[in-house]
Amino acid sequence: MTLYVDTGWVLNIQVNVSPQNTPIRDWGALHVMVERHKYERIAGEPYYEEIPTRAATFLHTALRLRPFSDYNASIGIACAWEYMEQSGIPFDLPYGDVAKLVADIRSDEADLTETARLLRDWAA
Template identity: 80%
Template sequence: MAAMSLHTALRLRPFSDYDASIGVACVWEYMEQSGTPFELPYGEAATLVADIRSDGADPNETARLLHDWAE
């Protein structure tokens, strides 16, 4: 669910100029509240955002990365 939310927010750009910041913050909070907090590796969030926007990361890849970051 968190991965799909982030992927959708970044592809549809509902937050105007702050899609990445709000999208990542929402996903971080969702994961935190669901008992699966994660740490963002330095620079990896920006890479993930760029990959999602360029079709380099689909929802499955996004979920895999979030899962990896939660370990």
């Protein structure tokens, strides 16, 4: 079963991991953050088939497009973690490795494939 989420799901996570009044910087980027995880090819065939890849889209998009004025890393990580948890694939967050991944995404050293690989590796 594939978990689909909407903007409200991301905003609920944002409220839980950032200060109450962290404004949205770019509504279009937020929309992309939500929609990217469910991108599908023609005839409904999933493009991002694996749960870790779908979860990785949240972190990768949050850091590359920065939909929020601040806390994009925290919100992106929390969304990826929650997506994995709700999909039945819990994982540990090795904090030093997570910080390196965030830096690598920001510097364009880690793409979506690498982000998904790490989430898969960190799955419990």
